[in-house]
Amino acid sequence: MLTKEQIAQRIAKEVKTGQYINLGIGIPTLVANYIPKDLDVVLQSENGLLGIGPFPTEDKVDPDLINAGKQTISMVPGSALFNSAESFAMIRGGHVHLTILGAMEVSENGDIANWKIPGKMVKGMGGAMDLVASAENIIVAMQHCSKDGQSKLLTECSLPITGIKCVKKIVSDLAVVEISPEGGFILKERAPGVSVEEIKSKTEGKLIIEGEIPEMTFE
Amino acid sequence: MLTKEQIAQRIAKEVKTGQYINLGIGIPTLVANYIPKDLDVVLQSENGLLGIGPFPTEDKVDPDLINAGKQTISMVPGSALFNSAESFAMIRGGHVHLTILGAMEVSENGDIANWKIPGKMVKGMGGAMDLVASAENIIVAMQHCSKDGQSKLLTECSLPITGIKCVKKIVSDLAVVEISPEGGFILKERAPGVSVEEIKSKTEGKLIIEGEIPEMTFE
Amino acid sequence: MINKTVKNAQEAVADIPSNSMLMMGGFGLCGIPENCIKALLEKEISGLTIVSNNAGVDDFGIGLLLQKRMVKKMISSYVGENAEFERQLLSGELEVDLIPQGTLAERVRAGGAGIPAFFTPAGVGTEVAEGKEVREFEGKLYLMEQWLRADFSIVKAWKGDTAGNLIFRGTARNFNPIMATAGKICIAEVEELVQEGELDPNQVHTPGIFVQRIFQGDNYEKRIEHRTVTK
Amino acid sequence: MINKTVKNAQEAVADIPSNSMLMMGGFGLCGIPENCIKALLEKEISGLTIVSNNAGVDDFGIGLLLQKRMVKKMISSYVGENAEFERQLLSGELEVDLIPQGTLAERVRAGGAGIPAFFTPAGVGTEVAEGKEVREFEGKLYLMEQWLRADFSIVKAWKGDTAGNLIFRGTARNFNPIMATAGKICIAEVEELVQEGELDPNQVHTPGIFVQRIFQGDNYEKRIEHRTVTK
Numbered sequence: 001m002l003t004k005e006q007i008a009q010r011i012a013k014e015v016k017t018g019q020y021i022n023l024g025i026g027i028p029t030l031v032a033n034y035i036p037k038d039l040d041v042v043l044q045s046e047n048g049l050l051g052i053g054p055f056p057t058e059d060k061v062d063p064d065l066i067n068a069g070k071q072t073i074s075m076v077p078g079s080a081l082f083n084s085a086e087s088f089a090m091i092r093g094g095h096v097h098l099t100i101l102g103a104m105e106v107s108e109n110g111d112i113a114n115w116k117i118p119g120k121m122v123k124g125m126g127g128a129m130d131l132v133a134s135a136e137n138i139i140v141a142m143q144h145c146s147k148d149g150q151s152k153l154l155t156e157c158s159l160p161i162t163g164i165k166c167v168k169k170i171v172s173d174l175a176v177v178e179i180s181p182e183g184g185f186i187l188k189e190r191a192p193g194v195s196v197e198e199i200k201s202k203t204e205g206k207l208i209i210e211g212e213i214p215e216m217t218f219e
Numbered sequence: 220m221l222t223k224e225q226i227a228q229r230i231a232k233e234v235k236t237g238q239y240i241n242l243g244i245g246i247p248t249l250v251a252n253y254i255p256k257d258l259d260v261v262l263q264s265e266n267g268l269l270g271i272g273p274f275p276t277e278d279k280v281d282p283d284l285i286n287a288g289k290q291t292i293s294m295v296p297g298s299a300l301f302n303s304a305e306s307f308a309m310i311r312g313g314h315v316h317l318t319i320l321g322a323m324e325v326s327e328n329g330d331i332a333n334w335k336i337p338g339k340m341v342k343g344m345g346g347a348m349d350l351v352a353s354a355e356n357i358i359v360a361m362q363h364c365s366k367d368g369q370s371k372l373l374t375e376c377s378l379p380i381t382g383i384k385c386v387k388k389i390v391s392d393l394a395v396v397e398i399s400p401e402g403g404f405i406l407k408e409r410a411p412g413v414s415v416e417e418i419k420s421k422t423e424g425k426l427i428i429e430g431e432i433p434e435m436t437f438e
Numbered sequence: 439m440i441n442k443t444v445k446n447a448q449e450a451v452a453d454i455p456s457n458s459m460l461m462m463g464g465f466g467l468c469g470i471p472e473n474c475i476k477a478l479l480e481k482e483i484s485g486l487t488i489v490s491n492n493a494g495v496d497d498f499g500i501g502l503l504l505q506k507r508m509v510k511k512m513i514s515s516y517v518g519e520n521a522e523f524e525r526q527l528l529s530g531e532l533e534v535d536l537i538p539q540g541t542l543a544e545r546v547r548a549g550g551a552g553i554p555a556f557f558t559p560a561g562v563g564t565e566v567a568e569g570k571e572v573r574e575f576e577g578k579l580y581l582m583e584q585w586l587r588a589d590f591s592i593v594k595a596w597k598g599d600t601a602g603n604l605i606f607r608g609t610a611r612n613f614n615p616i617m618a619t620a621g622k623i624c625i626a627e628v629e630e631l632v633q634e635g636e637l638d639p640n641q642v643h644t645p646g647i648f649v650q651r652i653f654q655g656d657n658y659e660k661r662i663e664h665r666t667v668t669k
Numbered sequence: 670m671i672n673k674t675v676k677n678a679q680e681a682v683a684d685i686p687s688n689s690m691l692m693m694g695g696f697g698l699c700g701i702p703e704n705c706i707k708a709l710l711e712k713e714i715s716g717l718t719i720v721s722n723n724a725g726v727d728d729f730g731i732g733l734l735l736q737k738r739m740v741k742k743m744i745s746s747y748v749g750e751n752a753e754f755e756r757q758l759l760s761g762e763l764e765v766d767l768i769p770q771g772t773l774a775e776r777v778r779a780g781g782a783g784i785p786a787f788f789t790p791a792g793v794g795t796e797v798a799e800g801k802e803v804r805e806f807e808g809k810l811y812l813m814e815q816w817l818r819a820d821f822s823i824v825k826a827w828k829g830d831t832a833g834n835l836i837f838r839g840t841a842r843n844f845n846p847i848m849a850t851a852g853k854i855c856i857a858e859v860e861e862l863v864q865e866g867e868l869d870p871n872q873v874h875t876p877g878i879f880v881q882r883i884f885q886g887d888n889y890e891k892r893i894e895h896r897t898v899t900k
Contacts, residue, residue, distance in 0.1 A: 040671045042670060042832075047468070047609050048465075055666040055668045057667060057669075061662070061665060063467075063610075066466065066468050066609055066664075071666040072662060073666070077864075077865045078865030080878075083612060083614070084539070084612050085547040085616045088540030089781060089782030090879075092784070093780075093782045095781075095878045111563075121524050121527075122536065124515050124517050124518070125538055125539075126539050127540060129541075129561050129566060130540030133562060160564065162564060163561075163563065236440075261439060261647065265771075267843050268639075269645050270601075282699065282892070283699065283700070283839035283841040284839040285696070285840055289894040290895040291895070295439065296439065296633075296634045297439035297603065299603050299642040300840065301645055302837075302842050302846045303770070304775055305645075307551075307771030307774050308547075308550060308551030308619065310771060311552030312550050312619060314647050344770075346769065346770035346771060347769075348791045348792050348795060349769050349772065352793060381795060382794065382795065383793060552789070554788050554806035555788045555804075556779070575785035575815070578785075580786075584806070640837070640839070640872075
């Protein structure tokens with residue numbers, strides 16, 4: 001099983017040079033740490049920045065400079081600032097190439113649920129609904145199962161959904177799967193030491209297994 | 220009969236302090252010369268400037284600074300520049316209080332025609348349709364009759380219209396009239412030396428005459 | 439130019455009545471109008487509807503207005519980090535209308551720009567779409583969303599001039615410029631107020647036409663929600 | 670950051686084919702991409718559809734492309750000041766689609782912002798409304814207008830950096846920033862190209878995400894249509 005850091009590390013391998021990327025809160029934020037330095041990518045923060053840099057050193061902390069998770073950040077050279085309408089114009093207009101975000105459930109047709117648990121306090125969807133409805137490529141970082149062992153890769157989402165038919169790929173603690181355009185989770189890679197049988201038993205939705213499934217590799 | 224300059228001078232009396240104003244090409248542009256200096260008003264140019272100043276002196280001519288008539292201009296202190304979408308957001312959003320523009324015809328219900336003569340080369344409506352559909356107060360500067368003596372204040376416009384039920388007031392070479400919300404041109408003032416009868420004979424649409432009609436005064 | 443200056447926050451918010459609809463700039467606690475919030479707290483008003491991306495934290499920002507029970511309804515995209523908010527919501531004292539962040543931003547922008555409705559893909563197939571018109575354009579489904587406008591919009595900028603022109607700094611810009619356009623009366627508080635002519639017209643983010651009142655605020659706390667640093 | 674620089678105008682426009690749809694920034698002759706227009710003139714292409722507020726004058730700007738019969742259709746708000754344009758239009762060689770200026774601006778902005786349609790009051794009751802949906806909101810009538818997008822958008826800025834960030838000057842901004850957002854490929858020519866990090870992120874008008882190619886132009890003529898001066 002992958003740690004959160006390993007999930008982030010594996011997702012970082014999906015990043016291509018020249019991409020503008022929006023990273024959600026949680027594991028997706030960690031992805032930034034594993035993107036190879038020789039790739040030219042730009043991280044977008046939907047509160048109004050292109051060019052997120054590392055957390056600032058103590059003397060450079062600036063309350064006027066935060067990311068969408070409300071953490072203090074820095075800017076890389078060549079950054080640009082803009083307002084919230086312009087930010088979502090970028091997202092909705094398809095200018096952000098890749099969105100990486102967390103999920104509570106994903107269905108085999110690519111629906112995602114990550115904003116609301118009925119009966120619990122609802123905090124709101126933030127920018128997630130805009131992001132999943134807009135990005136051309138959406139990769140989800142998630143746990144394969146809940147703490148009590150229930151699969152989160154489902155035939156249909158049980159929770160209120162955030163967007164329909166939008167997820168392209170999932171990196172979970174057990175596997176890398178792609179969503180088939182015809183429906184179904186196509187198993188692409190196994191976490192080190194995890195068997196195809198285990199993944200199968202922990203995937204409630206349709207799992208498509210074609211040929212040998214390699215183990216993930218980490219440099 | 221008023222000269223073009225006098226029409227502009229009379230319209231300038233309609234301007235109130237605190238207003239943001241868009242002046243069309245032609246006579247409306249001349250209005251700026253007659254706005255009393257003690258009034259605080261701001262002139263908007265729909266190509267992207269709030270704060271049009273006088274034409275520049277020869278040494279200050281800047282090809283990057285023109286008005287919507289493509290004339291070189293200057294900026295007053297406190298100006299702001301913006302793009303075309305933002306400019307029409309201001310106009311459409313009702314932030315520009317007063318629009319002064321020319322017309323070929325106005326109907327008694329406030330329709331205006333000023334962009335197209337069928338059979339002639341059509342140059343386009345520019346920003347006129349947005350302006351007349353949006354401003355809360357629209358004043359028209361125009362000649363009362365065509366060169367061959369036909370009235371331009373009509374029951375219905377004969378030319379393709381630019382906007383419906385939008386004109387609030389007309390200052391022509393003969394008269395000041397207001398458009399009645401129920402329809403009809405309410406005669407408010409006569410040009411010096413012009414009789415009510417002459418105005419009546421030269422107004423094809425319904426002219427409403429109530430009480431004594433004063434002559435315009437010019438300081 | 440038209441002079442928009444008022445003396446201070448008290449004067450700026452003096453005529454805001456109970457039950458009015460307010461927009462407030464800010465993202466989290468970043469770029470919020472601290473001085474106006476304090477001045478509102480001194481007023482005996484209630485029943486406010488507030489459009490703001492977030493609802494502050496328990497003891498800062500809009501959270502202070504919630505504590506004093508001045509707010510009837512929040513229109514926001516994300517309202518976590520606030521226990522008093524949660525208590526009032528669960529007890530039915532407070533209403534909340536949750537809107538996708540991009541839709542919220544675009545509805546506010548539309549309100550300022552005279553666009554009564556537009557189509558967006560955000561929320562298609564979700565409960566956000568309930569009761570809304572869905573239409574297909576070029577093979578993709580979109581929801582029709584309507585403009586948002588307010589009686590007052592209250593924004594915070596870095597610099598401003600007496601003509602109401604505003605310049606923002608960093609990500610404290612966020613919702614401030616669009617909200618400035620969508621209030622019948624826009625109140626702007628700035629860290630530094632200068633005379634007209636002192637700002638470069640090329641660099642103005644919010645033209646003064648959108649701002650009806652401006653003043654220089656003081657004692658900005660600029661509280662940080664998550665102080666994250668590189669050692 | 671992603672480096673967007675190309676060598677010159679020739680390289681920037683090299684892959685623009687016949688029959689493509691282009692957007693071009695500028696208002697009158699102010700802020701037009703002079704270098705790219707010259708480079709297009711050297712290419713053997715035709716059948717272009719050009720979205721531009723105006724059509725240049727006979728011997729400058731888009732007028733030069735018209736002279737060479739490279740244009741099939743203009744989508745504009747105002748196309749006066751051009752005798753060759755008039756000749757081609759009346760003879761049926763050229764099509765023109767006239768759109769209210771604010772609607773043109775908003776359709777382009779919508780194209781870049783992923784908004785497939787919106788409602789505007791401009792043109793209600795006029796021939797512009799023919800065939801369009803009319804709907805009432807809060808007692809006023811509005812037309813539904815759809816987004817505009819292009820294969821290439823070609824814009825001109827004052828300063829730019831290698832990451833594609835742009836800053837405009839004066840009223841040469843006009844349609845340039847919105848068109849930059851609505852082309853699949855946006856080509857930006859600038860008077861001064863600097864390294865990433867040399868522009869203040871607060872002052873960027875067009876973030877580099879919208880720009881795919883950038884180069885420093887030369888020999889800007891910046892022709893003035895109406896030179897008006899105070900003696």
